[in-house]
Amino acid sequence: MANLPMFLTIISFLPFLCYSSPENPTDRRILVVLDDIGLKSSHSIFFKSLQTRGLELDFKLADDPKISLQRFGQYLYDGLILFSPTTERFGGSLDLGAILDFVDSGHDLIITTDVSASGLIRSIATECGVDFDEDPSAMVIDHTSYAVSDTEGDHTLIASDDFIQSDVILGSTTIEAPVLYKGIGHSLNSANSLVLKVLSASPSAYSADPNSKLSSPPLLTGLAISLVSVVQARNNARIMISGSLEMFSNRLFRSGAQKAGSSNRYEKSGNEQFVTELSKWIFHERGHLKAANVRHHKVGETDEPAMYRINDDLEYSVEIHEWSGKSWEPYVSNDVQIQFYMMSPYVLKTLSSDQKGKYFTSFKVPDIYGVFQFKVEYQRLGYTSLSLLKQIPVRPFKHNEYERFIKTAFPYYGASFSAMAGFFIFSIVYLYYK
Template sequence: MARRSSHSIFFHSLQSGGFDLDFKLADDPKLALQRYGQYLYDALILFSPSTERFGGSLDLKAVLDFVDSGHDLILAADASASDLIRNIATEFGVDFDEDQSNVLIDHTSYAVSGTEGDHTLIASDDFIKSDVILGKTKIEAPVLFRGIAHSLNAANSLVLKVLSASPSAYSSNPSSSQLQPPSLTGSAISLVSVVQARNNARILISGSLDMFSNRLFSSAVQKAGSTHKFAKSGNKQFVTELSKWVFHERGHLKAVNIRHHKVGETDEPAIYRIKDDLHFSVEIYEWSGNSWEPYVANDVQVQFYMMSPYVLKTLETDQKGLYSTSFKVPDVYGVFQFKVEYQKLGYTTLSLSKQIPVRPFKHNEYERFITTAFPYYGASFTTMAGFFIFCVIFLYHK
């Protein structure tokens, strides 16, 4: 429970945001995430990097099942990270340096301190450019980081760097000479990464547990090569804003009231006819932390889909959460779907669909005379007239 005291500012920020925290020792024999098939928690914070084995029923599979069920996770490691912690991170596309004696070193972007030559305390200000993830208020002060480096699995497109290392950073053992080139160097190194799974569960993975500590929250910071000294590091703002995103206080969307009907009508039909003019609408809202507010964007699209999209339209918004458009049903009959697939950096994914059949014209709905067929009509009547004249001449002319 020592970390409950040493990281109390971070925990207090969560409590002040309305979260109820339940602290458990990593080796607690009664440790469990669910009981009778029901999960006991909405999110999990793992601040035990050296733990080789959790107590109770908590293990690697239990953590993965917890995330697969749509729950959130914060994982912090350090130089003492165990194989268990590393394996959990690997499952989410984050690979920590395999050499457990290595830490992150940077001889140009370190924090100036009284300990000369100790360049393992990094001052980083290379943040992801996303207001929805880090908030609209710019983080002025660098973030202090002391820990281990990690890289992102190129095969995992869901993991993002939130805090990156500088081009001069590398992973090595500071207490021994470097005989081989470092395995991780430069901007390929990530300090803090996030994942938004396909089920919209969110994961934060940090290579530094100290980054969440009271000591680094309250420390003054001066980046090497800069004359500007900040009274406090950017750690508290960075971690607090990032935690809001991880716990769905920001960037969480919902869609309601999917509607469609023929233009000029209000009731939703059970079937459409080819070439009907229809109107489609959906309401999209974003959670602000306290209430659902209208989501405003100009890149939401709807597909009228059967095997492939026959119609793709960008929805217009009334700035109050309502998105709508009108279009003509294609001249193809079958079972179609209205599909809204919305993916945007930092926002939860919207995947909506509604099925509707489309029928051809009935026999009595076709036009009696089609303008484009007039040449054929003329040819038919000309043929009949010619045949009649031929018969008259053949019968009565000697």
């Protein structure tokens, strides 16, 4: 009983411990689900690159009966990697619903598969906005952009260099060598505006069974085929979907690469650079923004008022920083805008920048009173979206705050006094004139 006060003190601090948000946004604890424990060694270069960047990997077999994403309502992991294309049912409490809830709670996901993709993996991908070829034996074939090798083969090992043009997603260093890819293709769901192609097939590619003759035109052809796609959800969760598990393998990481029809021969494929840079984006080591020190006040003052009066001059400022993988750096851009909003924007201005992460502007409060919002909605390709809302009432002038005499009303003043003078003269004339 003597320790009861100490126990109650600890309990009182638990809510603060549970809900404190870390200053470091990078996912630190990742669950890796494998079909076969041998993937841990055959894909060790990829896993090693994650671990050297400070990520903690927890490897589990797909049929592990103890596998779980959360315990006592708290998530145990920050990200999930599914290297289990053939799994029809996960062990433990991991299932389709649990994975979707994991993403809905803002966590990140990498899905990889191959020609043996199970219905479960296809369902997860469909929920994320992509549809794999319905033919279970179909692979991406390209007789023009295949990878040159000692054996002619069936041209299912293709060399693709059609990358998304985005430095924030794939890094600022150009990927010179093509990516070697062997697997299945998918198409993007047109109803989902959040999914993007990161690696596309060439116009000559198509999806079909390489071991049988075509009896009808393939459903997926050309540029409609996406090899690797990404999704950034509205809650800033990030998802990567690849139809090739082999693309992550040590063998293709170390293989030389030459695209058919090209004289350029690369000693090493672009797989390692492509996958590494893309995984940095997936796990928020790049393109993650945060806003701080949102302030507004009247011009010439420093304190934030409880309300504004119509026609007041005000100043607004906010600081935006980007996570570089190790520290927060100033985010510099020229397209951050603010709205002074009530039902519709009455003021829309582009914020000026001091090139050190601070954005600011000044404007006059509209001659309309009501409840307004300072609204910054920043959404750019590859960056986490920022939504900053701050509500403030705007009041009209009080009766004693208006000017005593308004210059624009002088004609009305003159009309009033002339009417009084005319009535006085008329009264004198009417009473005394004979």
